[in-house]
Amino acid sequence: MKYNFDEEIIRNNTDCIKYDALQEFYGTENLSPMWIADMDFKAPPCVTEVLRRRVEHGVFGYSVPNAQWKPAIINWLSRRHGWHVEEAEIGFVGGIVPALAFVLEAFTEVGDKVLMQPPVYHPYNFVTCDLKRVPVTNPLQLVDGQYRIDFEDFERKVSQCKIFFLCNPHNPGGRVWSVDELLKMAQICARHNVLVISDEIHGDMPLRGYKHTPFASVGDVAAHNCITFMAASKTFNIAGLKSSFHIIHNPEIRDRYARFLRHRELDTPHLFATEVVAAAYNHGEEWLTEMLQYVEDNIDFMQQYIRENMPRLDMIRPQASYLVFLDARGLQLTDEELAHFFTHQARVAVNPGAIFGEGGSGFARVNLGCPRSTLQRALERIKAAYDNLA
Numbered sequence: 001m002k003y004n005f006d007e008e009i010i011r012n013n014t015d016c017i018k019y020d021a022l023q024e025f026y027g028t029e030n031l032s033p034m035w036i037a038d039m040d041f042k043a044p045p046c047v048t049e050v051l052r053r054r055v056e057h058g059v060f061g062y063s064v065p066n067a068q069w070k071p072a073i074i075n076w077l078s079r080r081h082g083w084h085v086e087e088a089e090i091g092f093v094g095g096i097v098p099a100l101a102f103v104l105e106a107f108t109e110v111g112d113k114v115l116m117q118p119p120v121y122h123p124y125n126f127v128t129c130d131l132k133r134v135p136v137t138n139p140l141q142l143v144d145g146q147y148r149i150d151f152e153d154f155e156r157k158v159s160q161c162k163i164f165f166l167c168n169p170h171n172p173g174g175r176v177w178s179v180d181e182l183l184k185m186a187q188i189c190a191r192h193n194v195l196v197i198s199d200e201i202h203g204d205m206p207l208r209g210y211k212h213t214p215f216a217s218v219g220d221v222a223a224h225n226c227i228t229f230m231a232a233s234k235t236f237n238i239a240g241l242k243s244s245f246h247i248i249h250n251p252e253i254r255d256r257y258a259r260f261l262r263h264r265e266l267d268t269p270h271l272f273a274t275e276v277v278a279a280a281y282n283h284g285e286e287w288l289t290e291m292l293q294y295v296e297d298n299i300d301f302m303q304q305y306i307r308e309n310m311p312r313l314d315m316i317r318p319q320a321s322y323l324v325f326l327d328a329r330g331l332q333l334t335d336e337e338l339a340h341f342f343t344h345q346a347r348v349a350v351n352p353g354a355i356f357g358e359g360g361s362g363f364a365r366v367n368l369g370c371p372r373s374t375l376q377r378a379l380e381r382i383k384a385a386y387d388n389l390a
């Protein structure tokens with residue numbers, strides 16, 4: 001490999017949530033940090049180089065988006081996903097979680113219903129509740145070790161809703177939805193006039209044998225009834241640089257959303273954002289290929305370790321990204337006991353499955369975007385606690 005993903009980089013005391021906020025989130029220090037979804041790897045050198053040049057320039061005044069930003073996105077989406085997008089269809093937004101809130105404010109009223117598919121990325125639920133909209137759930141079904149959609153339930157539930165938050169690929173389940181599944185959801189949502197918000201932040205990280213399909217690329221029905229959110233943030237480990245974007249084919253939806261953002265000045269990138277994204281998409285592909293290979297090897301390592309050492313645990317093998325949903329139902333612990341098991345007995349920080357909603361109890365989300373040695377240490381800690389259980 002050209003890049004060294006084995007390097008253990010000290011992240012303590014760098015104002016990073018994953019290492020420096022353990023006390024705040026877990027009430028204790030010195031945990032193996034396998035939780036919030038960023039990686040312990042250095043970003044690709046092309047990213048650091050752009051930042052270095054900017055910093056050395058030393059003037060940080062008001063800026064315009066970098067001229068390479070939109071062409072880089074267009075080329076990337078065409079090359080990686082076969083999806084054709086126009087410059088006018090792309091818009092900046094600092095983060096996808098705030099963007100979901102902006103969507104709810106721009107397109108719904110208090111009391112309107114929003115569909116989501118738990119267990120799913122938890123901010124979908126809290127953003128909806130915080131804004132006094134009402135979450136409606138189409139729980140995913142775990143069949144033969146992978147999540148499936150109950151389409152009858154989906155249609156029944158979505159018909160009451162204004163918006164559907166689609167997690168594509170899915171977090172924490174790691175499912176890469178098939179073209180058929182996406183098409184079916186698109187047709188049902190169009191039938192009931194429900195706007196689809198496709199969150200594709202993990203879409204550039206399909207693993208061996210899988211291919212991500214942008215929801216809006218499956219046909220006109222999907223394209224005209226959808227806002228897609230994407231980012232280089234997970235892919236290239238630049239989440240702290242707040243540089244996401246949306247793509248909206250439908251001009252009416254686009255204008256309405258753009259007006260909402262413009263009036264609040266939410267659509268203007270900070271100085272570093274767009275140049276960094278352009279650099280990552282134009283020059284980061286080789287790094288990404290190697291990173292995904294390394295993560296895939298981490299997943300193999302974890303799967304084998306669990307099989308050999310902790311037969312009462314299991315894991316959903318992700319089809320994309322570096323998050324693993326660990327199935328600890330075999331331990332027969334309550335959610336509270338399971339959280340205690342990981343934090344205080346194993347001393348590993350994971351995201352408790354219960355936070356992801358229905359179907360999450362008994363699971364834990366483990367972040368494998370780290371050196372093998374970090375993963376091994378965490379697994380050994382979990383095994384020691386496992387062996388101590390009655």
Ligand SMILES: Cc1ncc(COP(=O)(O)O)c(C=O)c1O
Nearest residue numbers: 037095096097121171199201244
């Ligand atoms: C599915 C999903 N959407 C959105 C986000 C966060 O996006 P942002 O940092 O752009 O708000 C995450 C981060 O973990 C995620 O997993």
